[in-house]
Amino acid sequence: MHAFHGTPLARTSRAHTLRRLAGGAVASLVVLSLTACQDGTGFKDGGEPSASASAGVATGGPATTSAAPSTVPSTAPATPTPKGSPAPSAPSGAGERVLCNGANTRVTVQPVPRPLNHMLITVKNTGSKTCDLTYHPVLRFDEMQWVPAARPETRPQAVVSLAPGESGYAGVLLSAADGSGEGATTGRRLTVAFQGRTPLSDGGASATPDLPAAGVSYDSSLTVTYWQRGSEDALAS
Template identity: 35%
Template sequence: MTSRNLRIAAALAVAALTLTACGGGGGGTKEKADKAAPTSAATGSTGPASAAPEPVVPTPENPCGGALKVEVRAAKSPAGHALLTATNTSDKICFVDGFPYLRFDQDQATVAPVEESATQDRIAVRPGKAAYAAILTTAADGSGGKGRDVSRLSVTFQAPDRLKLDPLPGAPARPALPDGKLHVDDKVRTTYWMYDEAHAQEWVGPAAKPAM
């Protein structure tokens, strides 16, 4: 074979190899690459399943809504205090926790509780029954100052987690005041909720520890 023929044969061999590499022979690099890289659809069907979303935990709500009818009345004896009642008007048991959050008129701060009256139990209020909290409106020894007349009271219930001191969601109760007003001074306090009216009043009576 002449040198010219050798050059032609070499050129034809190179061309044949090039065609094979480009897929002309049906088993080239491009085909292998296509097989090695799965499509997005294949990834979605053969890949691991997506993790299930976390369940949504609802925010605790007042189980009785507006079923607790809140009223306030002045106590005849001892002087200088009032009684708050929360009557269950529903057909199921309602619970009250901690102490009532009381605000008079435009006050931003709530009335401080008589801490000695605290209990560890939730108060279960059966249908038609009531829970009680006594309000020390004025200090018997005059240590609360001149005081003032208030014409409005808002009452909010405490959420079950007492450590957070959060109120239950919803609008506060706005009970009418006896004779349209109450006289309160700087020593105004409220007890925790209790089952018994007389027991609540003991914490603000003459024998009670003076509010600090």
């Protein structure tokens, strides 16, 4: 920088001049700032909006609000039910499952030619709710004192559930094809019992389906399958 030349008096005069100029500049900034606040622009020094202006205090008018959209409810309100009209109801049986038994099904039995010495049990859901066929049927011919075993290899991966109108099946091996069974006899009356949620627990009312007029011959080989969804699966073994 160049050295300041001149007499002490000249230097003093120039310094006073500079101070006056600087003071005038500061005063101008203050006036501009006040004018900005008074004309409603609402900006402080540095260009930032003032809190008082955003609330409408600077101009004396009402507070300025942003035009934000109104909140939309996440779920539309339900349509009101006209007076005197019944409220809508859920479909019959929706969300409910019960046990299949003799009270809500129709049970039929039919000897079949193939496989040899077999009989097919058919259970049709006649109720209004979905029902579960648990485990396997428990059979009793007349006054039989023993319970036919269920073949474990026929157990399905899931419980057979029947919607209203649907059918489930079980196969019955009446006697051994090779004649190895003992105590051959003819059954005149058959009781089909249903199981509950645990093995051999009471599942409700039993069924007594009609047998052929000549009865059904069986021996000690008598076994049943677990409940199946298809008749082919019930007679496959």
